[in-house]
Each structure stands twice: as C-alpha cells, then as structure tokens.
Amino acid sequence: MEDGRFRNLRDIFLRIINKYNYLVKRPMDYGTGYLLYPSEMDAIEVIGRNPGINVTGLAKKLGVTKGAVSQSIKKLEKKHLIGRFEDSSDEKAVLLKLERQGEIAFDCHERFHAKYDSYIKDELNRMTAEQISFLEECFRKIEKSVDKYLDELT
Numbered sequence: 001m002e003d004g005r006f007r008n009l010r011d012i013f014l015r016i017i018n019k020y021n022y023l024v025k026r027p028m029d030y031g032t033g034y035l036l037y038p039s040e041m042d043a044i045e046v047i048g049r050n051p052g053i054n055v056t057g058l059a060k061k062l063g064v065t066k067g068a069v070s071q072s073i074k075k076l077e078k079k080h081l082i083g084r085f086e087d088s089s090d091e092k093a094v095l096l097k098l099e100r101q102g103e104i105a106f107d108c109h110e111r112f113h114a115k116y117d118s119y120i121k122d123e124l125n126r127m128t129a130e131q132i133s134f135l136e137e138c139f140r141k142i143e144k145s146v147d148k149y150l151d152e153l154t
Contacts, residue, residue, distance in 0.1 A: 055094065081102035
C-alpha cells in the first residue's frame with residue numbers, strides 16, 4: 001500500500017478515535033436523574049446483559065482491570081443502580097445485578113443505541129457477507145496492533 005493511502009486511512013481512523021474520545025467524556029442522564037459517564041453505562045450494559053456476572057467477568061468483558069471495575073461498581077452502588085449478591089453455590093463469590101434504577105438506565109441506553117446505531121446498521125446491511133468479514137478482520141488487526149503497542153509501553 002502506498003504511503004499516502006495508508007496515511008489517509010490512518011487519519012480517518014484517528015478522527016474516529018478523537019470523536020469517540022470526546023463522546024466518552026460526556027456524561028448523560030439515562031432516565032435516573034444521575035449523570036452517567038459512558039464507562040459507567042458500559043458496566044450497566046454488561047451487567048444488564050449478563051445478570052450474575054462477577055467482577056472478574058465484568059473486567060474481562062470491558063477490557064479493563066478489576067481495580068477499575070471495582071471503583072465503577074462502588075460509584076454505581078452509591079447511585080443504587082447496581083447491587084451485589086452472594087452466589088448460592090459459593091458464598092465467597094460476589095455477583096452483580098441491576099437494581100430498578102439500573103434497569104431504567106439500561107432500557108434508556110438500549111433505546112438510545114437503537115436510534116443512533118440505526119444509520120450504521122443500515123449501511124452495514126448494504127454490505128455483502130464478504131465485506132463484513134473483511135471489516136471484522138480489519139478491526140481485529142487494528143486491535144492487535146494497538147494491543148502490541150500498549151504491551152511495548154509497559
């Protein structure tokens with residue numbers, strides 16, 4: 001691939017990242033009266049889709065450390081959005097669930113995504129299965145490249 005074309009693709013990708021970074025810094029009220037940051041809403045979404053998930057599982061699905069998840073859990077518990085409960089088969093295991101306010105936020109978030117994801121879904125529906133597979137492979141390669149870069153930084 002010629003350098004100019006690569007730079008163009010990289011520039012598009014960087015603009016997407018910058019716009020996404022702007023969005024993830026903006027808290028929103030998802031019908032609970034609390035402003036929730038996207039990272040908090042991501043945790044609510046994962047717990048809502050996986051009731052009974054533990055801290056380790058949540059961290060893995062979010063791609064963050066257990067320490068970061070623990071801090072988010074504390075904040076969300078204070079807002080009465082999520083709760084902890086013991087696993088009936090393992091009294092040491094702590095599992096997570098949405099409380100009523102968390103369910104409200106989850107439902108509002110789902111409606112938000114249904115509205116704003118429809119454009120890209122419509123575009124993706126116009127693509128062939130081969131084009132979608134190619135796009136998935138590109139995303140995997142980009143993620144692998146970013147992971148390698150992150151590993152080299154640590």
